Amino acid sequence: MKITVDEDRCCGAGQCVMTAPDVFDQRDEDGIVVLLDPSPPDDRLVVVRNAEAMCPAAAITVEPG
Incomplete structure (x- = not known):
C-alpha cells in the first residue's frame, strides 16, 4: 500500500496517531x-484504512499496492 497525507488539509485532530x-x-x-x-x-x-476513514479533514489517502 502507499499512503499520502495532505498537510494543508490536516486539522491536527490526531485520530490517525491514535x-x-x-x-x-x-x-x-x-x-x-x-x-x-x-x-x-x-x-x-x-x-x-481506519485512520483514513476517521480523519475529519480527509487528509489521508491510502492506495493499494
Whole structure:
C-alpha cells in the first residue's frame, strides 16, 4: 500500500496517531500529521484504512499496492 497525507488539509485532530501510531505522528508545534511510514506492510492495512476513514479533514489517502 502507499499512503499520502495532505498537510494543508490536516486539522491536527490526531485520530490517525491514535489509530496507527507506528505509521503516523504529529508535529509538536502545531499537531499536523507526520507520515512515519509511507509504505507499511500489508498487515497494517486495516488500521491504516481506519485512520483514513476517521480523519475529519480527509487528509489521508491510502492506495493499494
